[in-house]
Amino acid sequence: MHEPHKCHRLQLCDLFPPGHAIQHLMWQDHRQIKMLSHVDASNLYSRWVTYFNVAKRVCEVAVWALQADRRGPDDGRGASARGEGTSCTELGINLTLRLGLLDLADWQDEEKLRDGKAYRLKLPWDTELLWYPHFMSETEADELEDLRITMTYFFQTPSGVTQETVNRKGQARICSEQHAQNKAHSAKDNSRDKSQLYVSEKMDSWSRALMHRVEHASESVFNAIWFNHYRDGTVTIHWHSDGNEGLGPDPIIASLSLGATRDFAFKSKREWRGLRKANDGSMFHSNNIIHITLPLFHGSLCVMGKNSQRHWLHAVPAMEGIHRERTNLTFRFWALEGFETIDAAEAQADTQRQFRLRLTPSQRLAQRRARPVILDAPRDAKTTVEEMLRRLENLLPPGLGEVGMVGMAGGWWG
Numbered sequence: 001m002h003e004p005h006k007c008h009r010l011q012l013c014d015l016f017p018p019g020h021a022i023q024h025l026m027w028q029d030h031r032q033i034k035m036l037s038h039v040d041a042s043n044l045y046s047r048w049v050t051y052f053n054v055a056k057r058v059c060e061v062a063v064w065a066l067q068a069d070r071r072g073p074d075d076g077r078g079a080s081a082r083g084e085g086t087s088c089t090e091l092g093i094n095l096t097l098r099l100g101l102l103d104l105a106d107w108q109d110e111e112k113l114r115d116g117k118a119y120r121l122k123l124p125w126d127t128e129l130l131w132y133p134h135f136m137s138e139t140e141a142d143e144l145e146d147l148r149i150t151m152t153y154f155f156q157t158p159s160g161v162t163q164e165t166v167n168r169k170g171q172a173r174i175c176s177e178q179h180a181q182n183k184a185h186s187a188k189d190n191s192r193d194k195s196q197l198y199v200s201e202k203m204d205s206w207s208r209a210l211m212h213r214v215e216h217a218s219e220s221v222f223n224a225i226w227f228n229h230y231r232d233g234t235v236t237i238h239w240h241s242d243g244n245e246g247l248g249p250d251p252i253i254a255s256l257s258l259g260a261t262r263d264f265a266f267k268s269k270r271e272w273r274g275l276r277k278a279n280d281g282s283m284f285h286s287n288n289i290i291h292i293t294l295p296l297f298h299g300s301l302c303v304m305g306k307n308s309q310r311h312w313l314h315a316v317p318a319m320e321g322i323h324r325e326r327t328n329l330t331f332r333f334w335a336l337e338g339f340e341t342i343d344a345a346e347a348q349a350d351t352q353r354q355f356r357l358r359l360t361p362s363q364r365l366a367q368r369r370a371r372p373v374i375l376d377a378p379r380d381a382k383t384t385v386e387e388m389l390r391r392l393e394n395l396l397p398p399g400l401g402e403v404g405m406v407g408m409a410g411g412w413w414g
């Protein structure tokens with residue numbers, strides 16, 4: 001293993017009976033192996049996790065004891081698109097507060113995956129996919145596709161050749177300032193092959209606005225957008241999960257599709273034992289790998305939520321008869337690109353970045369389909385969490401009640 005989180009994420013050590021002395025063998029570099037005790041490896045692991053939580057700077061805030069929201073199901077467009085909710089500009093928050101609703105669907109409800117509605121799709125191993133088949137209107141998606149085509153992004157081929165033109169299969173990135181700095185740092189370090197670093201653009205107003213909108217729908221925060229360009233149906237992405245250590249312990253990745261409708265194939269890494277519904281409605285015992293396919297329409301958003309990289313693989317398989325190109329924008333949170341060790345990462349940690357707040361519905365509300373909301377906290381350094389929560393309470397829409405802090409990742413220094 002290169003990093004302790006690789007095995008700690010899988011909790012392999014828990015499989016051993018107590019009383020065993022466990023040693024971890026880790027690559028020091030590509031020639032040497034070092035040995036670590038289980039305690040030391042656990043400590044390193046918790047430093048990684050803390051590093052990610054601090055880097056994201058998200059405070060979890062629960063909203064509880066509330067009545068159900070009166071608004072209709074969320075289509076992922078967010079409140080500003082609908083002009084609803086309570087404006088929090090007084091707090092310097094540029095997002096409208098809104099407790100939206102998202103219908104639940106079980107992965108076996110095949111017809112729901114094709115009915116054109118948005119769902120929180122529940123899968124085995126406590127996995128979630130958020131599916132917005134019409135995240136963007138046709139016109140908006142057309143405009144974004146046009147914008148993408150006219151932008152002079154450098155698309156890099158998998159072989160590392162960078163071309164200004166869109167080629168057979170291209171990738172490009174847009175990322176935050178900090179992310180770019182880390183990447184530059186990595187290039188300077190010469191710790192990686194420079195040809196493997198993708199060309200990246202800085203965030204600007206349209207990409208930031210789009211990212212915020214996707215964050216809202218994804219219930220998560222991001223700092224980078226990656227583009228994948230598929231010239232036609234012969235261009236594919238094979239089975240993989242996005243589990244690179246730069247993405248943190250359980251990354252959430254949102255994927256916005258433009259252009260040709262291609263299938264998104266999702267399959268479990270292991271067999272699932274349970275009762276399944278047959279086509280004729282009868283039930284049978286299954287002990288198989290689960291396969292799920294979603295049609296990635298022009299303007300659709302598929303969010304690979306919690307546990308989706310841990311327990312599942314995804315792919316965009318080849319499709320005959322597709323001559324139209326497709327561009328996919330994946331939204332990710334990168335905190336570690338360019339760092340070889342946690343010491344180096346911690347030394348470069350950005351403590352100045354703005355806090356985000358995730359207002360999480362209480363369990364009772366969540367059962368009623370209420371969903372979390374992401375807010376930017378005010379930049380005012382004097383505001384403490386308690387004060388922020390008190391002010392938020394006053395701004396919550398009528399009937400929403402109290403807010404309270406459930407757990408805080410990363411702290412809030414006022």
Ligand SMILES: O=C(O)CCC(=O)C(=O)O
Pocket residue numbers: 226228237242255264296314316328330
């Ligand atoms: O094109 C897609 O929808 C998927 C892309 C993907 O899986 C990736 O970039 O890791």
Ligand SMILES: [Fe+2]
Pocket residue numbers: 240241242314
């Ligand atoms: Fe992927």
